[in-house]
Amino acid sequence: MAETVKVLMIGDVIGEPGMKALFAGLGELRRRLGADLVVVNGENANSGFGITKDECDRLFGLGVDVVTSGNHVWEKKGATELLDSEPRLLRPANYPAGAPGSGLARLELGGRTFAVLNLQGREGLYPIDCPFRCAEGLLAVLRAQSPDAIVVVDVHAESNEEKEALGFWLDGKVSAVAGTHTHVQTADERILPQGTGYLTDLGMTGPSDSVIGVKTEICLRRSLTQMPIKMETAEGPAVIHGALFEIDGASRRCVRVERVVA
Ligand SMILES: [Fe+2]
Ligand SMILES: [Fe+2]
Numbered sequence: 001m002a003e004t005v006k007v008l009m010i011g012d013v014i015g016e017p018g019m020k021a022l023f024a025g026l027g028e029l030r031r032r033l034g035a036d037l038v039v040v041n042g043e044n045a046n047s048g049f050g051i052t053k054d055e056c057d058r059l060f061g062l063g064v065d066v067v068t069s070g071n072h073v074w075e076k077k078g079a080t081e082l083l084d085s086e087p088r089l090l091r092p093a094n095y096p097a098g099a100p101g102s103g104l105a106r107l108e109l110g111g112r113t114f115a116v117l118n119l120q121g122r123e124g125l126y127p128i129d130c131p132f133r134c135a136e137g138l139l140a141v142l143r144a145q146s147p148d149a150i151v152v153v154d155v156h157a158e159s160n161e162e163k164e165a166l167g168f169w170l171d172g173k174v175s176a177v178a179g180t181h182t183h184v185q186t187a188d189e190r191i192l193p194q195g196t197g198y199l200t201d202l203g204m205t206g207p208s209d210s211v212i213g214v215k216t217e218i219c220l221r222r223s224l225t226q227m228p229i230k231m232e233t234a235e236g237p238a239v240i241h242g243a244l245f246e247i248d249g250a251s252r253r254c255v256r257v258e259r260v261v262a
Contacts, residue, residue: 014206070156121157197254203241
């Protein structure tokens with residue numbers, strides 16, 4: 001087999017438990033898996049909701065190459081300035097024109113060009129621009145400028161149907177499509193017919209004893225009473241969830257997808 005490139009994508013980091021899990025485990029995980037590029041979804045890194053410069057700097061300090069995000073990225077004070085000043089922090093590309101920041105990052109690593117695209121679904125979320133057409137337009141420009149770029153996509157979405165449809169829409173156009181947002185890792189990793197590695201959701205990097213990262217007792221009260229009780233990030237030991245995509249360097253087709261639980 002020709003030389004391969006490995007991209008490690010990690011799901012939504014939940015507050016300090018998630019940040020601490022990465023501090024303790026990401027270096028060893030990256031070495032063990034031989035990852036060339038590390039992409040982490042940071043939309044919940046600050047106390048479960050949003051992200052600030054502090055978490056960004058800490059993630060980049062751990063060797064994370066690109067931080068993706070999603071619907072919660074706007075929640076902390078300073079989000080606009082942070083997104084406008086830090087090109088390695090992405091927000092979903094299909095927010096309408098005028099939103100701060102960018103949804104696409106291009107970077108040179110080890111003599112290769114990589115690109116990371118962040119999209120957000122609309123089903124069960126917000127009626128932002130169409131992620132399918134947004135991706136098509138951005139990829140056309142990217143391919144004209146960097147035809148050999150290895151492109152990976154974080155699809156931040158609620159709906160499995162929308163995620164799978166985007167996977168097939170991008171099949172053969174990018175090397176990997178990984179979902180985020182639901183915080184529960186799915187077991188449907190596979191290589192789509194045209195060579196794109198796919199997983200519906202990477203899962204979260206957060207406290208194990210929780211409901212999607214939130215204190216269990218709060219989620220139970222919310223469910224039982226249907227009251228909008230304020231969510232709080234759970235505490236305790238956390239697990240890293242993600243996936244490794246091994247990509248043929250010449251064809252840019254994915255040759256292996258491995259779910260990661262660490
Ligand atoms: Fe999330
Ligand atoms: Fe989200």
